[in-house]
Amino acid sequence: MDSPSVSEPVLRVRGLTQRYGDLTVIDGLDLDVPPGTAVALVGPNGSGKSTLLRCLTGLDSAAAGTVELDGRPLDERAVATRRALAVVTDDLDFFPDLSVVEHLDLVASAHGVDDVHAAVDEVLSAIGLSAQAGQLPGTLSSGQRRRLALATVFVRPRRLMVLDEPEQRLDTDGVAWLGDRLRADVDAGAALVFASHDPDLVERVADTVLDLGAS
Numbered sequence: 673m674d675s676p677s678v679s680e681p682v683l684r685v686r687g688l689t690q691r692y693g694d695l696t697v698i699d700g701l702d703l704d705v706p707p708g709t710a711v712a713l714v715g716p717n718g719s720g721k722s723t724l725l726r727c728l729t730g731l732d733s734a735a736a737g738t739v740e741l742d743g744r745p746l747d748e749r750a751v752a753t754r755r756a757l758a759v760v761t762d763d764l765d766f767f768p769d770l771s772v773v774e775h776l777d778l779v780a781s782a783h784g785v786d787d788v789h790a791a792v793d794e795v796l797s798a799i800g801l802s803a804q805a806g807q808l809p810g811t812l813s814s815g816q817r818r819r820l821a822l823a824t825v826f827v828r829p830r831r832l833m834v835l836d837e838p839e840q841r842l843d844t845d846g847v848a849w850l851g852d853r854l855r856a857d858v859d860a861g862a863a864l865v866f867a868s869h870d871p872d873l874v875e876r877v878a879d880t881v882l883d884l885g886a887s
Contacts, residue, residue, distance in 0.1 A: 680743060681706050682756075682832050682863035683728065688737035690723055697723050701737070703882070705832070710854065710864040712878035715885030721867035722762070724884065725836050728865060729759050741832065755783065758830035760821045760838055766809035772796070772820055773805040776827045783828040795827045798853070800846070815841040826853065833857070835866040839873050851876035 683705040690698040697720040705711055713721045726732040728739055730748030739746040747753055776792040785791045796802045799819045818841045839847045854877045858864050868874050
């Protein structure tokens with residue numbers, strides 16, 4: 673299989689529309705996200721940020737329009753999609769009987785990381801979960817669970833990250849670290865689409881800001 677061209681968008685969206693009954697939440701959206709680019713979605717609650725992210729990842733089916741990942745229709749069940757796309761949504765679930773480190777070992781192994789233990793140890797340390805490595809998800813605080821969700825992104829290869837309010841339940845230092853880590857990933861060539869209510873994170877990370885609340 674040919675490698676995707678670095679000049680082509682990782683994510684291409686054309687005419688994306690989503691409706692719930694008579695309510696149109698997203699109306700004919702076009703969006704290109706090239707490699708090494710971060711797009712922030714902003715706007716008040718109810719403006720369609722989470723809805724758009726769910727359509728971009730195949731979690732929801734749009735009423736109209738197309739979503740392409742590396743030039744192919746996005747199919748969230750396809751191996752190529754799962755290999756390229758790393759997602760954090762607010763309803764991310766964990767296996768209740770797997771510890772923090774076991775979760776990350778599983779993710780890294782499934783995505784063919786060469787040195788799983790080294791990769792997991794690095795992410796645990798960077799994200800501040802080394803002391804909780806042996807704990808089960810149900811014993812973690814809400815902020816620690818959010819860090820674990822983000823760790824599942826950073827422990828694996830990824831061409832496109834789609835993150836729904838990744839700063840949620842992180843303290844000030846955690847948000848600052850997240851901004852630096854996301855910007856470094858983007859500068860290294862990853863594509864990123866994220867929704868956020870934190871203007872400092874948006875300013876630190878985003879190349880383009882899409883205001884879904886604008887008339």
